[in-house]
Amino acid sequence: KQEVTQIPAALSVPEGENLVLNCSFTDSAIYNLQWFRQDPGKGLTSLLLIQSSQREQTSGRLNASLDKSSGRSTLYIAASQPGDSATYLCAGLTGANSKLTFGKGITLSVRP
């Protein structure tokens, strides 16, 4: 059974800092890994999707990497801004029934 872990649960950084959010998974037979952003009381917004054949994806100030052998994915946020404050969730797709397993998320606060 796939388990997805995101540690720490919360993170506070000053504006302008580069930061890395971590996502660990137990089953390396992963089809893809997706990162989402969730603002309070809102739905999830897809940020980046990395297929199993890829090692990383980039969108603006965001870069996500996938290392299947070590069971890790990272989301790198460059030059953080207060508007980046939100909860970031990762989810891995695995299994014969293509089940998506979510981490519990990391709540990021970027201080002005």
Added chain:
Amino acid sequence: DGGITQSPKYLFRKEGQNVTLSCEQNLNHDAMYWYRQDPGQGLRLIYYSQIVNDFQKGDIAEGYSVSREKKESFPLTVTSAQKNPTAFYLCASSMATSTGELFFGEGSRLTVL
């Protein structure tokens, strides 16, 4: 604009009542999903559907029912059999279950009075 529309955004229910949450997508996606989100527990899959007129139970299907009569619609009914229905409900869709990127609606918050 293409996207997923959930309604209502907020819903209050008395104990013993069934309620139906609407989910409509105009992305032409084959697969649709319902998740429940509770504080500290992450997202849990209730039901999913890969094609019209077919759906499968997720991890916490008890007390819920769904239908998929049209490709663009996947309503969720929270029945009186659901013991703890107060939660944030999220509908999502993807082109296919095997590789597709998942897109979410804005969610519906159900509160049982």
